[in-house]
Amino acid sequence: MRRNPERRRALIDGAIEVLAREGARGLTFRAVDKEAAVPPGTASNYFANRDDLFTQVGGRIYERLLPDEATMARSREGTQDQNRYAELMHELVDRVSAFNTGYLALLELRLEATRRPELRAVLTERIREDIDANIAHHAASGLPGDKTSVLLLYLALNWLIVERLTLPDIFTEQEIHDLVDEAVRRSLGA
Amino acid sequence: MRRNPERRRALIDGAIEVLAREGARGLTFRAVDKEAAVPPGTASNYFANRDDLFTQVGGRIYERLLPDEATMARSREGTQDQNRYAELMHELVDRVSAFNTGYLALLELRLEATRRPELRAVLTERIREDIDANIAHHAASGLPGDKTSVLLLYLALNWLIVERLTLPDIFTEQEIHDLVDEAVRRSLGA
DNA sequence: AACGTAGTACTACAGGCGGAGTGGTGTCAA
DNA sequence: TTGACACCACTCCGCCTGTAGTACTACGTT
Secondary structure (H helix, E strand, O other): OOOOHHHHHHHHHHHHHHHHHHOHHHOOHHHHHHHOOOOOOHHHHHOOOHHHHHHHHHHHHHHHHOOOHHHHHHHOOOOOOHHHHHHHHHHHHHHHHHOHHHHHHHHHHHHHHOOOHHHHHHHHHHHHHHHHHHHHHHHHHOOOOOHHHHHHHHHHHHHHHHHHHHOOOOOOHHHHHHHHHHHHHHHOOO | OOOOHHHHHHHHHHHHHHHHHHOHHHOOHHHHHHHOOOOOOHHHHHOOOHHHHHHHHHHHHHHHHOOOHHHHHHHOOOOOOHHHHHHHHHHHHHHHHHOHHHHHHHHHHHHHHOOOHHHHHHHHHHHHHHHHHHHHHHHHHOOOOOHHHHHHHHHHHHHHHHHHHHOOOOOOHHHHHHHHHHHHHHHOOO
16 A cells, blocks of 8 residues: 555545546546556555545545635635625635536535445545534624524535536526525525 | 337336446446346347437436325415425425435436536426426415525425435434425525 | 665556347247 | 347457556665
């Protein structure tokens, strides 16, 4: 088992692209090798088996999907009212949509998780952390709404992104924009 | 190209199970043959190629996911208030979750649609119809809320089902129940 | 400065699996 | 008798895994 961390990261990033492009079943050692432009057989040396590969990708994908520190810092600026909230959610949707291969890869991983208990455990933990962090961040931010608002926004925006990435002709960009606004407004609740 | 419609339906239903279990890439003629318990080679005779198979499955899957007439009729009974709305949404979530292979297959198809234009066209049309039907049905029902409520519920409940089917430990059954209630309440808006 | 060692990159090969496509045969009914 | 379909068999092909073996490089030792 090789240990070069740069190479490992390159392989995992390659695996994300393969996942998005070829689907879970297309994620093979050879495909990862090609995508990462390393000699065939390399991935075999870095992952014990396909299960291991899936698990490691599941562990890393959130690092790439989450906002960086600068973005987080910026999110705390300005008056924290409903308009600001909507603005942040627009940024979120755009940021995630922009890294579309990452989001599609995560969907593939979710589906694969129905077949691989280890992967399911990793994803459950990561996503649980993410949700809890969102709730905590929201509570500390002074933005309007409660925990339920955060959860409802999480639900609605996730599917909105699915819709945009998988069947882009269902909603126009304008409709997506308006739905984000309305989702924020109504999820804040009475 | 064979034409026996019963056999074709059996093959497509088999394909749905294969999709859910093995993923899009696992959907092969041979796998469908096995699942439908017909001799190997049969699917080759019913679908011109894999693309055709995907497209036909995409056309049929909604027939099986949508409520039957009896359920639709029952949905129009009783006082059409917010509590009734929530009740209907609980039924919806449970009904779709119950046919989990169908829902998972649809997710696989969505992901595959990013690679197959024909499939994308079919799914876009079907889902567009479904959304429009939901809006029309809602408008005629006398239930509270507007078109936007319907769309926001569509978004939130879809992801809730994804969450339940792919990572069941993220939310408890109780949390799911409460989220449906809150989604109905808040999506109705001010 | 020469040498040895460890870790890694790269190459090559053997073996296997599963699928596509197709042609042929049997069967039944109009 | 003819046509449509079920069923069966066979060949060709592509891709993947696992692993053994070789080459290279860096680093520590003496």
